Amino acid sequence: MFAHALTSRVLAYADQQSIGHEPFCTDIPGLLVARHFRPTDLTPVLYRPIFCLVLQGAKQSSLGDEMVTFSQGQSVIVGLDLPTCASVVDASTQRPYVALALQIDVTLIKELAAEIDDFGGADARASDGKGRVSAIAAGEADEAIVNAMERLFGLLNKPAAAAILRPLLMREIHFWLLSASHGALLRQLAQANSHAARISEAIIHIRRTYVEPLRIPELARAVGMSESAFHQHFKAICGTTPLQFQKRLRLIEAARLMKSENQSVSAAAVAVGYESPTQFSREFSRMFGLSPREHRSSISIAHGTSARPAAPAHMRGQADLSV
Template sequence: MNSLLDHVRRHADLYADRFGYAPTPFPGLGVVRQLQPGELQVAVQKPLIAICLQGRKRVTMGTSSFDYGAGEALVITADVPTISQITEASPAAPYYALALELDAAVLRALSAEADLGAVDTAPVRIQPADPDVTDAALRLMRLLDRPAAQPVLAEGLLRELHYWMLTGRHGAAIRGLGAADSHADRIARAVAQIRQNFASALRIADLAEVARMSESSFHQHFRAITTLSPLQFQKQLRLIEARRLMLTQGAAIAHAAHAVGYESVPQFTRDYARLFGTPPGRDMRDARLSA
């Protein structure tokens, strides 16, 4: 684990952006660094595994909160809204984590070959990091120093990383993602459609068709898996994207509202304050002062 921390620390210290995120050349894999406890961050997460290597973090989904620290892994197996906060970090001992978005296509291919057990449908869980997973992650991070080897070895190591997650102690939590044509798989197709077109008007009939479900069945399974209705899911995506536009691109409030599909700026302001706890103008001022 210490070797993995060393490689994550070196990459994050060199490449982390002002939000503390440093991508890697490998699809879906990035590292996180934070120098102090932070503000609440709202997001609609994609399925992922995040391995904490130093510091602590709290993630809340609905009425449930999950605290995890060094040596533990956060596993999220559905597109769910979360509120997260770094709770332990300092310049002397920053928060470091490695995060990988789970590739459903790779999981499906592996599921067809592997002998798998039961499925745990809980969308968020904390577990000790699996040694086989951290070993594969370490070998992948070592490739950062050997760019000539990346085109040859990276894809295989990513596949191996998914294999150990699927068959190890994290497996029960993510096996539903590898089950072809399961309810989770069908809802994931509809979620991808919403993510791609979140600024457009939502047609439930079209989404139900993508999921190959009746509208009533689609509503039921969508809420069971994501904890939100399709309209609530779209609204959170819109507000999160608007906040990103204002924070990273300096977009004006009205411009950000219209860019994500709002016709009414006052309605946008009300929805924004409900989700983030403060109106967008004050939120941007606080962000500039914090920066």
């Protein structure tokens, strides 16, 4: 069994904390634990930059028309904020899906890369467009990264040790992520003039101004790309167009507003930038598989009509709702 000792410890911890269908934020900043006892539907989620180590079971995330699968013994690196869809595909009561996840510090990635001459070599030079990198990449988890994650998890309930050792382990883990075979996007993000770095700048702008109309020509110029190159590289990395990216951000945020802030359908639509209630309802239904009113009603049924449930993890500034 892959990482048997670590898997057993994480499962015991999940039992102690009664971890359910949402990721659990541990006392180690940035470290999350996920456990599922059954497969889940393909659900819209907002990924933040994150590293996920799958200890048992399997999960899938969509990248455009492709599905990226990461299963036991593998890890997945998401280097950018990315609204997408994900589902657990291998889980049971006897053998639940379980994973450790760590938020990626992109600033630390850049600092480490700057300390190493020509880090990544060919990956860094792939900015001419011939080398494809993706926002979601899965690969085998090598012994070094598993060992480092095990030591980080071992700092739980050891606050004095965590205060000293966590920063060192974060540097080590981020080094291994930069070195990973599926860490090409991180290596390119560390290169100021790469296409990936420019697309990252564009994503930051879209997230900051997602309620406003998206002006592609202006955004392309702002990140130093032609409009055609901007479209090409944005879709290659994110699996979607900039306009589709913005639409998904809006709809995920609208769902959060209805769930965690108890907003009405019309108020949520206006809050995320929709002027047409009909268009909002149509696009929401297409993405979530039910109308906004049905979505809001399902929340009331699940929590009671007077309940105001907490914001889901993928919209709390944590990492991903379904690591």
